Amino acid sequence: MAVTEGVGAVRDAWSSHESWVYECLCCSTTWEEQFEARHTADGHGGEAVVYEHDGHRCTTPWTDHVCPNCESQNVKALPAPWAKRSDVPLAHRGDDLELVFRLRRLHAW
Numbered sequence: 001m002a003v004t005e006g007v008g009a010v011r012d013a014w015s016s017h018e019s020w021v022y023e024c025l026c027c028s029t030t031w032e033e034q035f036e037a038r039h040t041a042d043g044h045g046g047e048a049v050v051y052e053h054d055g056h057r058c059t060t061p062w063t064d065h066v067c068p069n070c071e072s073q074n075v076k077a078l079p080a081p082w083a084k085r086s087d088v089p090l091a092h093r094g095d096d097l098e099l100v101f102r103l104r105r106l107h108a109w
Contacts, residue, residue, distance in 0.1 A: 012041040018051075019080035024067035026074050035061050 018035045036052040051058050062077040079100055 014039050018061065020061040021078050021080050022065055022067075023076045023078070024070060024072055024074065025076055026072040027067060027070040029067055029069040031068065032080060033061070 016037045016039065018037050019032055020035065021030060021032050023030045033053060035058075038050045038052065040048045040050075042048055051060055065075040065077060066073055067075055
C-alpha cells in the first residue's frame, strides 16, 4: 500500500508473530510467550507498534512480567531466537539483546 496525502490517507500496516522467552532471576523458572505485533507506518518515516497476547492488547514483551512460579518481578526477557542459542555464553547474551533494541530503534528489524 502506498502512503497518500490528504484526509483519507492509507497507511502501510503489517503484523508479525514474536516469541519471547522469560527467565526468573530468583527461582530460574523459564517460560515462553507468543505475541502478535501490529505495525503501522505513521506517514513520516516512523512506525507505531501495538502488541497483543492471547487476543488482548498488552505492554511490550520486555516489560512488566511476573514469574508464574514465585511471583517475582525480577524477570529477564529475550527474543526467542537469541534465547535458544546455548552455544553463546550468558555474559554475551546481553549484547545480543542490546543489538536487537538498537536495530528496532533504527527500524531495521
